[in-house]
Amino acid sequence: MRVRCVSNKPEDAQSSHEYVGSGTGNNSPFYLLTPGKEYTVYAETRVDNVKLYLLLDDAQPSEDELLDSLGEPDPTWYASSLFVVVDKNIDSTWRKIEGTMWTQSGETISFPEFVKNGRNFYSKLLDGDKGTIDVFLTYVKKYKKAV
Amino acid sequence: MSFISEMVKGIETAYSGAVPRTGITPVDNFVRTITGVDDIENNLATCNWGGLAVAVGTTVIPEGKGAKVASVAAKVTKVEKLATNAASTQTEKLIFEEAISNGGKKVDMTLDDPLYTNGWDKMRYTHTGLDGTKTTVHYMQQQGTNVIEQIKIKNVTLPKVK
Numbered sequence: 001m002r003v004r005c006v007s008n009k010p011e012d013a014q015s016s017h018e019y020v021g022s023g024t025g026n027n028s029p030f031y032l033l034t035p036g037k038e039y040t041v042y043a044e045t046r047v048d049n050v051k052l053y054l055l056l057d058d059a060q061p062s063e064d065e066l067l068d069s070l071g072e073p074d075p076t077w078y079a080s081s082l083f084v085v086v087d088k089n090i091d092s093t094w095r096k097i098e099g100t101m102w103t104q105s106g107e108t109i110s111f112p113e114f115v116k117n118g119r120n121f122y123s124k125l126l127d128g129d130k131g132t133i134d135v136f137l138t139y140v141k142k143y144k145k146a147v
Numbered sequence: 148m149s150f151i152s153e154m155v156k157g158i159e160t161a162y163s164g165a166v167p168r169t170g171i172t173p174v175d176n177f178v179r180t181i182t183g184v185d186d187i188e189n190n191l192a193t194c195n196w197g198g199l200a201v202a203v204g205t206t207v208i209p210e211g212k213g214a215k216v217a218s219v220a221a222k223v224t225k226v227e228k229l230a231t232n233a234a235s236t237q238t239e240k241l242i243f244e245e246a247i248s249n250g251g252k253k254v255d256m257t258l259d260d261p262l263y264t265n266g267w268d269k270m271r272y273t274h275t276g277l278d279g280t281k282t283t284v285h286y287m288q289q290q291g292t293n294v295i296e297q298i299k300i301k302n303v304t305l306p307k308v309k
Contacts, residue, residue, distance in 0.1 A: 026273035032281065059273045059281040061304055071302045074271070074283060076254070126254060126269065126285065128301070 001041040001090050002147070003053060003083035008033040013079040014050060031078065032058040038086055040143045042075055042136070043110030043118075047100040051080040054110070056140075063144045066137060072128055073136050091143070111139050251286065266290045279306030 008030040026032060033039075040063075043054035054075050056063070061071030090109070097115045100106040101122060108114075113135050114121050124132040251272030263269075266289055273283045281304040 026275060028275050032273060032275070059275075059283050059302065059304055061302055071304070074301055076271075123269070126271075126301075128299075 001044070001085070002038050002087040003041055003055070003080075004038045004086045005033045005035050005083055007082050008035055012082060014081040026059070031082070033078065033082065034058055039083070040140075040147075042139060042143075043108060043114055044080075045077070045100045045108040046106045047103055048106070052077045053080055053083065063140050066140055067144075072133060073140065074126060075122075075136075091139075251284070251288075254285075263287050280304065 010029075010031060013031070037058075039053075039055040039057075041053045041055055045052050045054070054077050056066075056073060057076050057078070060066070060074055065071055066073055091111060093111055094109050095112055095115045096107055096109040097118075098104075098107055100108050101119050108118060110118070121132060121135075125136055251270035253268050254271045267287050268290060270286050270288050271283060272286075273281055275281050281302075282300060283302045283304075285299045285301050
């Protein structure tokens with residue numbers, strides 16, 4: 001699944017969830033996204049009736065750099081209202097579970113390792129756990145190849 | 148005012164009243180007492196930002212001629228530069244300044260490290276340099292006291308060549 005950014009303005013995010021969008025944790029008034037640029041979605045979730053995408057924003061090394069071990073993946077949740085879907089095909093291995101990383105309500109869809117243990121998977125990913133990074137990079141490689 | 152002096156001033160403001168925490172693993176973190184600005188200037192300034200000082204308890208003599216930090220119980224956290232692209236020293240300083248003064252963004256709720264299971268938030272802060280370089284720092288922040296630990300510079304993303 002790929003999306004194209006239509007806005008990097010926080011006011012267009014239609015969500016003020018405290019865990020959404022690391023873009024407010026920076027020295028820029030904008031999210032670290034580029035309008036017009038396409039991004040691969042690694043998970044989708046609905047929390048408090050707001051749909052969010054998990055993706056690698058502009059603060060991240062490129063997919064090629066990640067696959068060359070030049071940096072670590074640090075994906076971030078962003079509100080879907082900042083994007084339009086350009087490729088709605090979802091990986092056939094993706095699974096849906098009830099609940100989100102933050103709530104028991106809502107739903108999340110992503111690759112099996114993520115939905116099986118989403119909170120811990122994400123936490124370990126951000127902490128730089130090698131095994132978790134390797135799993136994530138298999139999907140970076142897979143989806144990059146599919147483009 | 149030097150950068151280090153400004154940093155100490157920011158630390159005093161942000162973490163006044165906080166107390167040191169025990170149970171830190173010596174391998175990755177260590178706690179030492181910094182006697183004042185000069186101590187930081189002489190010791191930390193020469194370590195090329197291999198360590199960052201975060202005050203976890205301060206006693207400050209009131210402002211006035213000759214006033215200085217009397218005792219800063221500081222925790223120095225090893226910085227793990229996980230990216231191979233080297234950030235400029237100035238960029239790292241800016242990031243640290245911003246992380247202290249502006250704060251980052253919560254990124255997670257579930258923390259596996261037993262040292263940070265309860266009452267801690269994982270935070271993320273990204274600095275965008277004038278040249279387009281983006282540097283992301285992660286750190287743990289204790290709720291209530293706002294003590295910061297486990298600072299990691301996670302990614303340094305150089306501007307794309309056009």
